Amino acid sequence: MQNPIPKPTEAELEVLQVLWQKGESTVRDVHEQLTQSKESVYTTTLKIMQIMAEKGLVTRNEENRTHIYMAAVKEEDIQKTLLDKFIDTTFRGSAMKLVMQALGNNKTSSEELAEIQRLLEQMRGKKPS
Known part of the structure; x- marks a missing residue:
């Protein structure tokens, strides 16, 4: 391990x-x-x-x-570690709460929303129904 x-x-x-x-x-x-x-x-x-x-x-x-x-560590690995810890401690493990808070606190452009939509559709395609 x-x-x-x-x-x-x-x-x-x-x-x-x-x-x-x-x-x-x-x-x-x-x-x-x-x-x-x-x-x-x-x-x-x-x-x-x-x-x-x-x-x-x-x-x-x-x-x-x-x-x-x-x-000695990849940037992506540290980002994942820190984000996981942040979501666990701040949003009780709920990625949805994090996203809702982030979208609610900032002006999100149409382009950003379209990119988020594309990512969501891509994630849906990876998971079995």
């Missing part, structure tokens, strides 16, 4: 987003990207990435003096 994907903290998720976008990166590369949107200290970024390596969220190539980090 496969180990469950660890739930990243908000700071870890920010690091993962940089790695998913840029690919293999040094701590300095990640730190420079993160400081574009908020102040951060290099040693904090380093510590976060070391913890992430221990948790299995990133891997580290230590062959050179400068360590290169890579995301």
Whole structure:
């Protein structure tokens, strides 16, 4: 049985987003990207990435003096894990409640509604009647 994907903290998720976008990166590369949107200290970024390596969220190539980090988890897998947790805790497991809340709180364009309809029809086609 496969180990469950660890739930990243908000700071870890920010690091993962940089790695998913840029690919293999040094701590300095990640730190420079993160400081574009908020102040951060290099040693904090380093510590976060070391913890992430221990948790299995990133891997580290230590062959050179400068360590290169890579995301060890797929973006889609983290999104699914976080969404499942969010639906369970916020909407008591009801995807319908989530969708109804999302559609009720936002202006949904005709194009978006058509895409949602297409996805629903596609999902219906996959399930046996």
